[in-house]
Amino acid sequence: MKKIQGRGTLEAVDGRLDIVVNINGADKALRVAPGEYLLDALRREGYKGVKRGCDNGDCGTCTILLDGKPALSCMMFAAQAHRRRVVTIEGLGTPDRPHPIQRAFVETGAVQCGFCIPGMVLAAKALLDENPEPDETAIRRALDGNLCRCTGYVKQVEAVMLAAKKLKAAGRRA
Amino acid sequence: MRTNIRRFCFPASAQEAAAILARLKATAVVVAGGTRHTRTLSPAVETVVDISDLPLRHIKADGRWLRLGALCTIAELEKSPLLARWARGVIARTAGLGSNALARGMGTLGGNVVRAHPFNNLPPVFLALDAVAACVDGKREKTMPFADLLKPEVMASLGRRYLLTEIRIPAATRRWAAATDRLALTRSDWESYVHCVVAADVKGRKVRRAAVAVAAILPRAARLPRTEALLAGRPATEATAGQAASAAVSELTALTGASPAKAYAREAAGVLIRRCLLEAFKEVS
CATH class of the missing domain: 3.30.465.10 (Uridine Diphospho-n-acetylenolpyruvylglucosamine Reductase; domain 3)
Structure with missing residues (x-):
């Protein structure tokens, strides 16, 4: 995915910036404070799957996909996402039709308390987009910015391996 | 975060970005990946210059x-x-x-x-x-x-x-032998106590020239020219690596002012440099 060119200059009016962000495939006009983080703007707009964790780029629970790459929404201003493509967990699947990665997380029992899982699923999607057949080392490396405090990471690694297998069998990309 | 930001600029060229920064001085800040400034922004900043669109990703x-x-x-x-x-x-x-x-x-x-x-x-x-x-x-x-x-x-x-x-x-440098090693609290720690990089042009088991760089132990990353001079012309052997490591510790002692607080880091640097040299020498053997 490519960024839209020519983003120009954004000037605050009455202490607010008007930005346009493509969220989960639809352009959305947002009015944000200039110093507002993308995490806060997304949550205010109802994308609650973007979780607030450390607020310092350490835990990965606020992970989104920005132009297809995983990014920490707590570490960037909302205005930096102006005219860029954001995918949150809400854009990946629905309760009725979960994405194969989400299904694999459920099937392997990797979800646990669920708090870190949206970020982990999106990090896994980015990995599988880039490397459809990752080994365990590559999976652990790709998920090393997403902290889970429930237990270890065995089930999540299994989930990503299962998702890779299912996607390959179905002949589709993540 | 409470900031005094009033505008975001997305320049189309590096020259344009530099011109904006030069004109606005301390009231502007440049952002690319974003991990640096977003949490530590000065209250003086009114303009964020986002350079992430520039074609500098090659x-x-x-x-x-x-x-x-x-x-x-x-x-x-x-x-x-x-x-x-x-x-x-x-x-x-x-x-x-x-x-x-x-x-x-x-x-x-x-x-x-x-x-x-x-x-x-x-x-x-x-x-x-x-x-x-x-x-x-x-x-x-x-x-x-x-x-x-x-x-x-x-x-x-x-x-x-x-x-x-x-x-x-x-x-x-494409064919140089090189190695890197560091001492940090954990493998994932961004901050290290000592970080060493060795790069050497080795031909026929002989070091033609070597570069030894250290970071973290000094206020800014630096080369160790005396250690490099010792390596030049020597055989690529374990003995040479040991002598270079000792020379590096002496050179770092001069650079860090023999501070006891740095003694451990200096010793660690010696160990890392020796390891790096051995790795580099092994690769050319």
């Missing part, structure tokens, strides 16, 4: 140089097939040291270099590979040896008068 080689765009992410350096082969993959391996996949995916080469933390990973590897830094002001390009870029007075002008655009590494 990793390519021509007859003279390996060229690394300042907007390459740390992850792109880590995963580059070209860098995996260059100087025994030392740039890719250094990029992969520390932090996590998300931060490496957002943080940029430029941010790692310009952010003047002594423990940043990339400066010692660029020093050891004789890199040249290319910067632009509002009008023209300026190049300088990478070591000059690290001088405090030059650092202070980056993101003000100048914008780092590219790191150039001489093509001759």
